[in-house]
Amino acid sequence: MPLPRMLLLLSVLSALLIGGCGQREDAAADALAELTQRKVSIDIDGLKTATQSRSLDGAYLFAAIGFFDSIxxxxxxxALKHAxxxxxxxxxVMLERPGSNVQFSSSELQDSLDLSVRRxxxxxxxxxxxxGARPGTDTLFRAAYADDFEMTRMLLQHNNDFSIGRNGEALRMAARVGNLQTLKAFVEIGEAPQExxxxxxxxxALTEQVAVVEYLVTSGVPVNHPDSDGCTALHYLAADAPxxxxxxxxxxxAQVNPVCRGKETPLKWAHYGDNQPVIAYLLSVGAEPLP
Incomplete structure (x- = not known):
């Protein structure tokens, strides 16, 4: 950003946050002049033009001239959808500030909410x-990709249903990608089925998200809980994990000799991955040697 434009932005932000009446008036005049110079119309179309990518500063200029006060x-x-x-x-930032509390139908904002959650x-x-936006059938699943406890907490205040749509996959996806903060919100605030x-x-364990594994175990998840084939977390970690x-x-x-998929033990999975340190350790704690 050129220095004059940066100085203008700093002046505008200062006026918005702490400025007195005179400073705000000066900032408004400067912001209007800047928007005019950029040939930006003072309407919703101009706002969209001035905020069409993440880092553009147009929203602050529109705020300085009072656009959001009477929107x-x-x-x-x-503006919400465009953001x-x-x-x-x-x-x-400008839309989140206290102001209008007008309510729109949740369906009108559903796509915007899901996209914002995903990002x-x-x-x-x-x-x-x-x-008025409310989490829908996929929103919690999208939250699994963003490691944000507070954002997830906000969502859970308005929808705790992990049984609808892809929301039923939310916990396992957060665990799989290692987003511990979101997973904590799901477990501590949500009402997900224990299964x-x-x-x-x-x-x-499948993706070696060790911090998540440790959190879930300390939270009371049975360490020997099997999947549909009888494999446990120890099987998954034995193959490649430290x-x-x-x-x-x-x-x-964790039991060291559970079998799944026939007669496969964690030790056998360690052999699949040629995980020599784990092979040696499992044998030292009672794993049955392979035939």
């Missing part, structure tokens, strides 16, 4: 919820 309901809805598609940070835009999620929480342990992770499970009660 119409139609323009507010359009979701453009990911413009300044626009999310991890906590500010915009807050603004959308304030104006989904238990299954999350297996998905975390020996410290395998030791953690064993020290927290």
């Amino acid at each position: 119409s309901d139609a323009d507010l809805k359009a 979701a598609t453009s990911s413009n940070y300044g626009l999310a 991890g835009s906590r500010l915009l999620v807050s603004a959308l919820i304030r104006h 989904q929480v238990n299954q999350a342990l297996l998905y975390a 020996v410290e992770s395998v030791r953690y499970l064993v020290e927290h009660g």
